[in-house]
Amino acid sequence: MSKPALASAFDIPDAFTIQSVRQENYRIKTFVFDRSLPCKPGQFIMLWIPGVNERPLSVYRSHPLSVSVASVGQFSEKLFHLKHGDRVGIRGPYGNAFELKGKNILLVGGGYGLVPLSFLVTEARKKRVRCTVVIGARKAADVILENEFKKLGCRVFVCTNDGSAGKKGLVTQIANELLSGERFSAVYGCGPEKMEAALVHVARAHRVPVYVSVERSMKCGFGICGACVIGDRLVCAHGTIFTGEELKSNPDFGKQYLDWSGKRKRY
Numbered sequence: 001m002s003k004p005a006l007a008s009a010f011d012i013p014d015a016f017t018i019q020s021v022r023q024e025n026y027r028i029k030t031f032v033f034d035r036s037l038p039c040k041p042g043q044f045i046m047l048w049i050p051g052v053n054e055r056p057l058s059v060y061r062s063h064p065l066s067v068s069v070a071s072v073g074q075f076s077e078k079l080f081h082l083k084h085g086d087r088v089g090i091r092g093p094y095g096n097a098f099e100l101k102g103k104n105i106l107l108v109g110g111g112y113g114l115v116p117l118s119f120l121v122t123e124a125r126k127k128r129v130r131c132t133v134v135i136g137a138r139k140a141a142d143v144i145l146e147n148e149f150k151k152l153g154c155r156v157f158v159c160t161n162d163g164s165a166g167k168k169g170l171v172t173q174i175a176n177e178l179l180s181g182e183r184f185s186a187v188y189g190c191g192p193e194k195m196e197a198a199l200v201h202v203a204r205a206h207r208v209p210v211y212v213s214v215e216r217s218m219k220c221g222f223g224i225c226g227a228c229v230i231g232d233r234l235v236c237a238h239g240t241i242f243t244g245e246e247l248k249s250n251p252d253f254g255k256q257y258l259d260w261s262g263k264r265k266r267y
């Protein structure tokens, strides 16, 4: 169970030591820590690098705890310099978890959005759930976790913006084709919010329950700072996983968000 939001207000970071680092592609690394943290698929932790900053990261695995991070800015670049034996602070886990529904699920992810979906697949496969995964990336070099999903026994489809791997096009086009030809019990998505909004639209058109993990800037992770507001919800405390039904009438979803300074920005 995820913790009730405000019960976490007094959490202080716990020290975790990096056990190993694996390069997933030219800009994504997986950090495996020295011990476990009981988490469910879809939950996130707050990772603190002393003297740098603290950021939310999806849990990739909980035994031992691991996260996969893309190098895009100041925090992630500093994290990329850390190695075996270095220590960081970790709070959490926070947020709700994916609810497994039925025996034939479709998972659709872009970039490091595949990370929480991979955790969900490990749990689903233990329950003999059939998993079909659509991996989206800008180009071949950005595709991650394809072999891992295959090893877990998933049917895998890859698509890239430039056609350099798999089919050329958008994950939502493949999702739409799959949903047209087969009855899925649920759809799960994680990736850029525009992609998630399109996925919610497609899944609802096929009348299949859909769950997406929404990502917003957040500072506290447990419902205090308000940075991750989306309509009348807070992503950290009410999500990060929302159903298509919850999101269909949310005025912010796929449209606008608050940046780090609290300024409203349009996608």
Ligand SMILES: Cc1cc2nc3c(=O)[nH]c(=O)nc-3n(C[C@H](O)[C@H](O)[C@H](O)COP(=O)(O)OP(=O)(O)OC[C@H]3O[C@@H](n4cnc5c(N)ncnc54)[C@H](O)[C@@H]3O)c2cc1C
Pocket (backbone or CB within 6 Å): 044, 055, 056, 057, 058, 059, 067, 068, 069, 070, 071, 072, 073, 074, 075, 076, 077, 112, 115, 214, 215, 216, 217, 218, 240
């Ligand atoms: C619930 C949650 C889960 C998350 N899980 C993960 C995860 O599993 N792995 C992960 O790598 N990150 C994850 N993030 C994002 C992470 O918290 C940071 O935002 C990210 O690491 C960038 O921080 P930064 O300081 O390095 O870059 P910033 O200084 O915040 O950004 C630097 C520049 O990069 C751009 N940028 C920021 N993020 C991205 C991006 N994803 N792709 C392209 N450009 C970007 C910014 O617009 C800015 O121009 C998650 C965020 C949330 C809210």
